[in-house]
Amino acid sequence: MAIEVRIPTILRNLTNDEKVVKGSGDTLSDLVTDLDQQYPGIAERLVDGGKLRRFINVYLNDEDVRFVGGLEAKLSDGDNVTVLPAVAGGSR
Amino acid sequence: MLRIDRSIHDQIVAHARRDHPDEACGVVAGPEGSDRPERIIEMLNAARSPTFYEFDSTEYKKVYDELWDRDEEFVVIYHSHTATEAYPSRTDITYAQWPQAHYVLVSTREPDTAEFRSFRIIDGEVTEEPVEIVDGGGSGADR
Numbered sequence: 001m002a003i004e005v006r007i008p009t010i011l012r013n014l015t016n017d018e019k020v021v022k023g024s025g026d027t028l029s030d031l032v033t034d035l036d037q038q039y040p041g042i043a044e045r046l047v048d049g050g051k052l053r054r055f056i057n058v059y060l061n062d063e064d065v066r067f068v069g070g071l072e073a074k075l076s077d078g079d080n081v082t083v084l085p086a087v088a089g090g091s092r
Numbered sequence: 093m094l095r096i097d098r099s100i101h102d103q104i105v106a107h108a109r110r111d112h113p114d115e116a117c118g119v120v121a122g123p124e125g126s127d128r129p130e131r132i133i134e135m136l137n138a139a140r141s142p143t144f145y146e147f148d149s150t151e152y153k154k155v156y157d158e159l160w161d162r163d164e165e166f167v168v169i170y171h172s173h174t175a176t177e178a179y180p181s182r183t184d185i186t187y188a189q190w191p192q193a194h195y196v197l198v199s200t201r202e203p204d205t206a207e208f209r210s211f212r213i214i215d216g217e218v219t220e221e222p223v224e225i226v227d228g229g230g231s232g233a234d235r
Contacts, residue, residue: 085189090144091173
């Protein structure tokens with residue numbers, strides 16, 4: 001099944017400058033594994049120690065996946081996934 | 093160098109003043125690849141803190157989708173420091189993940205003057221750049 005994934009600028013060096021790539025998987029975790037086979041290196045930019053990185057936001061359709069199961073979130077054909085590096089900082 | 097319209101500059105400063113003593117944050121969008129900051133979008137600081145800011149994840153997605161549909165990108169990402177100088181902190185540098193963006197910092201520590209400075213932050217390296225404030229509400233080309 002095909003899932004469309006939107007890739008942010010900072011990761012496009014891994015996707016041959018593609019803004020949108022396609023992958024497959026029953027869960028987000030499977031999708032990341034599939035993407036990493038197509039675009040080696042992408043998994044470690046998204047996942048650290050079996051969890052999504054704190055300052056990378058991943059959305060399943062319009063939902064932040066942290067609220068719908070994280071890496072275990074179930075995917076369906078035609079879903080859209082968006083990867084967005086968090087924008088954060090502070091004076092300290 | 094960052095060229096920015098005076099009205100957008102003034103709105104960024106006004107936003108920073110309004111949210112003081114919490115940090116304010118937002119973006120200025122422009123056509124992809126143009127390097128022209130044209131459309132200011134004030135964002136919520138989900139941290140609501142005087143020492144930290146983070147875009148609200150739901151609002152961020154909504155804004156990003158809109159930019160995507162309009163073939164725009166973040167030309168400027170701004171935030172304020174409310175008690176320290178307008179220079180990227182270690183935290184700012186760690187989380188700077190948009191290499192094409194101008195990172196604008198505003199300091200509101202002085203009540204009468206706002207420091208407004210712009211930086212490139214790429215792979216952990218900070219480079220300050222000049223800011224040119226443009227009057228007249230358009231790109232240089234049509235004046």
